[in-house]
Amino acid sequence: VERTALNNSPSTGSLVCVGIGMTLGSHISPLARSHIEGADVVFAGVSDGVVELWLAGMNPDMRSLQPYYQKGKPRIETYHQMVDALLTEVRAGKRVCGVFYGHPGVFAWAPHKAIELARNEGYEAHMEPGISSEDCLYADVGLDPGTHGCQHFEASQFMLFRRRVDPSAWLMLWQVGLAGDRTQGRFSTDAAYLQVLVDVLARDYPLDHQVIVYQAATLPIHSPRIERLALADLPRATLGMADMVAVPPARPMQPDPEIQARVAALDRTAAA
Amino acid sequence: MSNVIDFLERKGKDAQLRHGSSDDVADALEEAQVDTSLRSAILAGDASGLQSLLKKDTFFSSQMPSEPEEERKEDDEDEDEDIPPQKDKRPVARAQASTTEASA
Numbered sequence: 563v564e565r566t567a568l569n570n571s572p573s574t575g576s577l578v579c580v581g582i583g584m585t586l587g588s589h590i591s592p593l594a595r596s597h598i599e600g601a602d603v604v605f606a607g608v609s610d611g612v613v614e615l616w617l618a619g620m621n622p623d624m625r626s627l628q629p630y631y632q633k634g635k636p637r638i639e640t641y642h643q644m645v646d647a648l649l650t651e652v653r654a655g656k657r658v659c660g661v662f663y664g665h666p667g668v669f670a671w672a673p674h675k676a677i678e679l680a681r682n683e684g685y686e687a688h689m690e691p692g693i694s695s696e697d698c699l700y701a702d703v704g705l706d707p708g709t710h711g712c713q714h715f716e717a718s719q720f721m722l723f724r725r726r727v728d729p730s731a732w733l734m735l736w737q738v739g740l741a742g743d744r745t746q747g748r749f750s751t752d753a754a755y756l757q758v759l760v761d762v763l764a765r766d767y768p769l770d771h772q773v774i775v776y777q778a779a780t781l782p783i784h785s786p787r788i789e790r791l792a793l794a795d796l797p798r799a800t801l802g803m804a805d806m807v808a809v810p811p812a813r814p815m816q817p818d819p820e821i822q823a824r825v826a827a828l829d830r831t832a833a834a
Numbered sequence: 835m836s837n838v839i840d841f842l843e844r845k846g847k848d849a850q851l852r853h854g855s856s857d858d859v860a861d862a863l864e865e866a867q868v869d870t871s872l873r874s875a876i877l878a879g880d881a882s883g884l885q886s887l888l889k890k891d892t893f894f895s896s897q898m899p900s901e902p903e904e905e906r907k908e909d910d911e912d913e914d915e916d917i918p919p920q921k922d923k924r925p926v927a928r929a930q931a932s933t934t935e936a937s938a
Contacts, residue, residue: 585846586842587842587844587845588846588847608893609893610881610890610893611888611890614893615888616839619839637896637899641897641899662897663895670898672897719900719902736898737898737900740900749896779881781842781884782846783845783879783880784879785879803895
C-alpha cells in the first residue's frame with residue numbers, strides 16, 4: 563500500500579543482497595550468480611578491484627560502491643549513501659542486486675539496512691548468504707568455534723565500550739586496521755591506537771599470549787595471511803582494513819558446580 | 835583483460851588448477867594467452883602486483899560502523915541533520931545524487 567502511494571503505480575522493484583565469498587571464483591554460489599546475472603542493476607561492494615572486474619563480466623550494469631568512500635568522511639554517511647543508491651533503483655521498479663564480499667550480513671551494515679527499508683516500503687527483499695572471512699579463518703587456521711566458544715567484536719567498538727570477555731573462548735576482532743577510530747572517517751590505524759587495544763586486551767590476557775593476524779585470500783593466486791605474534795607485539799604489526807585478529811583461549815573453561823548439581827538432580831529425577 | 839579474469843575464475847573454481855604445480859599453472863596461463871606481465875604476477879602469487887597492473891590497487895573494504903545505530907542516534911540527534919536516521923527524513927535530492935555518483 564505504501565509503495566503504491568509513493569510511486570502512484572504498481573512497481574516490480576525488488577532487492578536481493580548476495581555474498582560472493584572471499585576468493586574470486588571459489589566461493590560464489592550458483593544462486594548468487596543467478597541473481598547477479600538476472601538483475602537489472604548490480605551494485606558491488608567488494609574488497610578487491612580484480613573481483614569487481616570479474617563481476618562486471620556477469621552483468622552489463624554493474625555499479626561500484628567504491629566512489630562513496632572518502633577519507634575524512636564519516637563511514638556511516640558512506641553506508642547510508644550505499645543504501646540510498648540501492649533503494650533509488652528499487653523504487654524505480656528495477657530488480658536490484660547488491661553484491662558484497664564475504665557474507666552480506668556479517669559485519670556489513672548497508673545490506674541489512676537496505677533490505678529493512680525495502681521491506682518497510684513493500685518491496686520484495688532478501689539476503690543470500692556467502693562464505694565470510696570468519697568461515698575461511700576456521701578452515702585456514704584449523705579451529706572450530708564450537709570447541710571453546712567464540713566471541714566476535716568490531717575492534718573499535720570493543721575498545722570504546724566495556725564488553726564482557728570470556729578468555730576461555732576464542733575472541734575475534736574485526737576491522738582491526740581501523741582500531742580506535744571514533745571519527746568514522748579514518749581508514750587506517752597506528753601503533754598508538756593499537757597499544758590502547760593491547761591495553762584493553764591485557765585486562766584479560768597475558769602480554770605474551772600468542773594471537774593471530776588473519777586475512778583471507780581474495781584472489782586464487784595467493785595464500786591467506788596467517789601471522790602469529792605475541793599480544794604485546796601487535797602495535798608493531800602492519801594491519802589493514804581486511805585484517806582480523808584472532809585471540810585463542812587463554813584459560814580453561816570454569817566449571818559451574820551449582821548448575822552441574824541442578825542438572826544432575828534433574829537427571830536423577832528423570833531416571834527414577 | 836577479459837582472458838586474465840576468465841583465467842582467475844577458472845583457477846578459483848578448478849581444484850586441479852587451484853592447488854596444481856606452478857608448471858601446470860604456467861601451461862594454463864599460456865593456453866589462455868594471458869599477457870606476460872600479468873602471467874608473471876600470477877605465477878609469483880603477487881596479488882598487489884596484479885591489482886596494480888589491472889589499475890585496481892586502492893580499494894576500501896570496511897562495511898561496518900563501530901557503534902550500533904541506537905547509540906549513534908543518541909549522539910547525532912542534536913548535531914547532524916545531514917545523516918538521516920529514519921527513511922522518512924531522507925533528503926530525496928541526496929539519494930538521487932548518490933545514484934549518479936555510483937553510476938560514474
